[in-house]
Amino acid sequence: NAGVTQTPKFQVLKTGQSMTLQCAQDMNHEYMSWYRQDPGMGLRLIHYSVGAGITDQGEVPNGYNVSRSTTEDFPLRLLSAAPSQTSVYFCASSLVGKDTQYFGPGTRLTVL
């Protein structure tokens, strides 16, 4: 199993550009989440999904969209990038909602 994979590893955007961060897992997990990590703030939940076709907002959803058309994939879309979205983004998945989450390696995004 590859576990949770994320692409790209690094990305630089200009303000106003859009892009999609990819996340995939091959463990047949129903639960998937996106977090952003900023210095001194730990990880904060952006969006999460409890299964294909079902998504909901987390703590910091503004400026981000998600969809879950398959169990395996959970892409995160930035519609119009802003410097405040400069961060490290982690995708995670779990088999049971309250159990261990498995994290991807992260995407480091810089918005100029």
Added chain:
Amino acid sequence: AQSVTQPDIHITVSEGASLELRCNYSYGATPYLFWYVQSPGQGLQLLLKYFSGDTLVQGIKGFEAEFKRSQSSFNLRKPSVHWSDAAEYFCAVAPWSSNTGKLIFGQGTTLQVKP
């Protein structure tokens, strides 16, 4: 609101010394509790978790944590620190009433190990 506090932002210990990282949570009922470790430039790896039962839980890499309901704490310990333990450590909770995969993280504690 539910919250997790890690009071120590940065800790430095000598190699071979003991370690305790503090974690306090704010929640009405006993949540599911986790400790994750993040090495530089890497994702997060689970060290240990507590759901119920024995309040002293053992994890990987020689770590253990003790749940104390009266203090709303879940402190992480290791008897003898190795240089490879230098990393950032996160305490996290999943509220017991939530089966959504949502985790609430503390701010993290960076551990530096002196030779």
